[in-house]
Amino acid sequence: MSGHSKWNNIKHKKEAGDAKRAKIFTKIGREIAIAVKEGSSDPSANPRLRDIIAKAKTANVPNDNINRMIAKYSGAGNTDNFEPITYEGYGPNGVAVIVETLTDSRNRTAAEMRHYFDKNGGSLGVANCVSWQFDRKGVLVIENDGQEEDEVMMAALDAGADDCTVDEEMFEIITDPDMFGEVREALEKAGYEFVEAEIKMIPQSTIELTDEDSLKNMQRLLDMLEDNDDVQNVWHNWDE
Numbered sequence: 001m002s003g004h005s006k007w008n009n010i011k012h013k014k015e016a017g018d019a020k021r022a023k024i025f026t027k028i029g030r031e032i033a034i035a036v037k038e039g040s041s042d043p044s045a046n047p048r049l050r051d052i053i054a055k056a057k058t059a060n061v062p063n064d065n066i067n068r069m070i071a072k073y074s075g076a077g078n079t080d081n082f083e084p085i086t087y088e089g090y091g092p093n094g095v096a097v098i099v100e101t102l103t104d105s106r107n108r109t110a111a112e113m114r115h116y117f118d119k120n121g122g123s124l125g126v127a128n129c130v131s132w133q134f135d136r137k138g139v140l141v142i143e144n145d146g147q148e149e150d151e152v153m154m155a156a157l158d159a160g161a162d163d164c165t166v167d168e169e170m171f172e173i174i175t176d177p178d179m180f181g182e183v184r185e186a187l188e189k190a191g192y193e194f195v196e197a198e199i200k201m202i203p204q205s206t207i208e209l210t211d212e213d214s215l216k217n218m219q220r221l222l223d224m225l226e227d228n229d230d231v232q233n234v235w236h237n238w239d240e
Contacts, residue, residue, distance in 0.1 A: 006172075025065060026229050028056045030082050030102040032066075033073040041074035047181045054184055054197045080104065087113045088131055089124040091221050091236065092214035095207050096130035097122070099225055100233040109230045116228075120221035121214070133237060134201040137162075138180030140173040140187065141196035147171075152192075159186035170195070203237035 031052045039046035043053055049070075056066050072078060082102040087110075091097050097117075103109040117124045140161075142152065149166050156164040156173045160183050163174040175183045177199050184197055209215050218238055225234045 120217040138175035201235035206239035
């Protein structure tokens, strides 16, 4: 997608209404649950938790909410048990779709995923049927408020980033997934703030949809997926 539409998407997420914000909090909470379970409730000793906290802040999750989530999922009485499952499939006209979920009911989530794809002119596929069309990368976005381009780009590259691009609205910094936390923390220490900070699946090429039915079905598929509490991330190669 273009830098402009990407920036609009970022702003749209940050300006989400109350219902959308509540779903974002739920999704962040599940990521925190997994991070705490697999590591520690202390962010200084848990790099994955630190990355999730950074992601939460770009989504405007208040610190009090983050701390409550950490306390909840590190408590001895917590019985929530979420399992990460990734689904892959095809949307209208062969658009590649990857859906990352955290679920406490494998059967329920699988049935819902299949229903969403079938209902909107797509089909659920097998593991790795479309993921080869994507590259897993860390993505950090800084709003372009008139900073010196060379200064930001040098800071990113010195921190270990693979690439840094700039336009009139944002700096987009790309990292190896294994370097994501290190680069993010180095730039935070240098005083930079992020409007987006997460590891993504970036499509190697995109597909444009032109007919009205395909456009409606693709958007409805994405809306249904995003509205499901089990769904953490949706990646696709539709050129919106």
